[in-house]
Amino acid sequence: MRLHGKVALVTGGGSGIGESTSILLGREKAKVAVADIQGESAEVTAEAINKAGGAAIALQTDVTQAADVEQMVKTTVKIYGRLDILINNAGMGATGDVVELSEADWQRVMDVNLKGIFLGCKYAIPEMIKAGGGSIINIASMWAFVGGSVSCVYPASKAGILALSKSTALKYAPFNIRVNCVCPGHVETPLATSLKDPEFRKAVVKKYPLGRLGRPLDVSYAVLFLASEESSFITGTEIIIDGGYTAQ
Amino acid sequence: MLDFNGKVVFITGANCGIGAATVARFLERGARVMGADITYPSVEPGKINFKENPIKIHLDVKNAKKVTGAINLVAEKYGRIDVAVNAAGILRLYPILEQKEEDWDEVMAVNVKGVLFVCQAVMKVMMRQKSGSIVNIGSTSGITGGALAGADYSASKAAVICLTKSFAKAGAPYGIRVNSIAPGGINTPMSEIYYEKFPEAMKRYIAAHPMKRWGEPGEVASAIVFLASEEASYMTGTCMHVNGGSLMI
Numbered sequence: 001m002r003l004h005g006k007v008a009l010v011t012g013g014g015s016g017i018g019e020s021t022s023i024l025l026g027r028e029k030a031k032v033a034v035a036d037i038q039g040e041s042a043e044v045t046a047e048a049i050n051k052a053g054g055a056a057i058a059l060q061t062d063v064t065q066a067a068d069v070e071q072m073v074k075t076t077v078k079i080y081g082r083l084d085i086l087i088n089n090a091g092m093g094a095t096g097d098v099v100e101l102s103e104a105d106w107q108r109v110m111d112v113n114l115k116g117i118f119l120g121c122k123y124a125i126p127e128m129i130k131a132g133g134g135s136i137i138n139i140a141s142m143w144a145f146v147g148g149s150v151s152c153v154y155p156a157s158k159a160g161i162l163a164l165s166k167s168t169a170l171k172y173a174p175f176n177i178r179v180n181c182v183c184p185g186h187v188e189t190p191l192a193t194s195l196k197d198p199e200f201r202k203a204v205v206k207k208y209p210l211g212r213l214g215r216p217l218d219v220s221y222a223v224l225f226l227a228s229e230e231s232s233f234i235t236g237t238e239i240i241i242d243g244g245y246t247a248q
Numbered sequence: 249m250l251d252f253n254g255k256v257v258f259i260t261g262a263n264c265g266i267g268a269a270t271v272a273r274f275l276e277r278g279a280r281v282m283g284a285d286i287t288y289p290s291v292e293p294g295k296i297n298f299k300e301n302p303i304k305i306h307l308d309v310k311n312a313k314k315v316t317g318a319i320n321l322v323a324e325k326y327g328r329i330d331v332a333v334n335a336a337g338i339l340r341l342y343p344i345l346e347q348k349e350e351d352w353d354e355v356m357a358v359n360v361k362g363v364l365f366v367c368q369a370v371m372k373v374m375m376r377q378k379s380g381s382i383v384n385i386g387s388t389s390g391i392t393g394g395a396l397a398g399a400d401y402s403a404s405k406a407a408v409i410c411l412t413k414s415f416a417k418a419g420a421p422y423g424i425r426v427n428s429i430a431p432g433g434i435n436t437p438m439s440e441i442y443y444e445k446f447p448e449a450m451k452r453y454i455a456a457h458p459m460k461r462w463g464e465p466g467e468v469a470s471a472i473v474f475l476a477s478e479e480a481s482y483m484t485g486t487c488m489h490v491n492g493g494s495l496m497i
Contacts, residue, residue: 222480233490241483
């Protein structure tokens, strides 16, 4: 069991990458706090972990609200006694280039994708210091490196995550806290509604040298590696999980 | 998913540092390991005991014919090669303006041509079986240029990271994944030269390091095992940084 005795908190744990990651961490014997803005979906994930013999709780959390995030961390520590691993996974997209996108949509995506991670780190790090160290994994994106024609704000928010992660990694390395990002390409999740169109999907698959789209578990395994002691000398970096897309 | 039971793994530079730690890690996970190293005694191919694990093969990676021969022998005896790790490499330190052509050629021959020859031979085997994973060892200096490392060494490691991407493109249609790892400072016999030659600079370097230490070979080996495993089945053409944060500063 690669995470025996560890306590993990996963935001956006009710669906997609967050759901599969929560379940995988639970299987490796971490105690998992599953947070999601949709409380019911968090409960479904937590129940799946508990039914499989793991330990999990569900927390209804809006990562854009400081009070919510503070409470999420407090409750996790109150129930499980410590916090070792934080997976900042909650995220959203919005289509539109700089001319088309509304200011409100820009703000909303930035708040969820970037400010949410700032808040998660802000409240989790003091608890990790108390625990003697920790590992933070932020879900960024391949789009932090390549331009996206579909959305302007999503790549910008994800590139922001990389810089935020590095600053945090540098500052808290002396406290034995590691901070890394994972950068997936297209992943088949409920968030990726555009992939439901078969023609669009076919065109997208063609762009990936490995000939398929990413699956939530592809990302979860990299998160598990970064959460575990196997990656003890890895901090301030990104793992790219994109089927070879950016190596072309 | 990190289980390598029954898998055949070929590792160069197997007798030292990162290569040796990687051999140990794959053995723990049930793999059948073929270690190649220039320091292993030379044995006639007919006299190799293929029941041993790991098998130790004498190999100079600069020699394309010998590399192809060793890999074909492994493939013939076991029917397949699931994983190849290119960990063989040499390091010498000279001030850049005093870099000699023959030293440059030697470093490039081992660090770059060696990786090219192994990838070429292994990929032919992997293409037949339509699966496989190759992990090449680059270096942080392949991104930053050489300060502590030599100009030839860092340029050779940049070439390894790039060569990895070229092989990733060639292998993808066959389900073969090729990735590199760029380790930062790792405490290996190869890097002892830094402590011997520049003791004061090393003290300052470690003090400024985000983690205040260099890494251990096992910490690179665990990243190699991850990349080689099914858990990384959607990763190809990437470079994973194992440097304790040194690339941030």
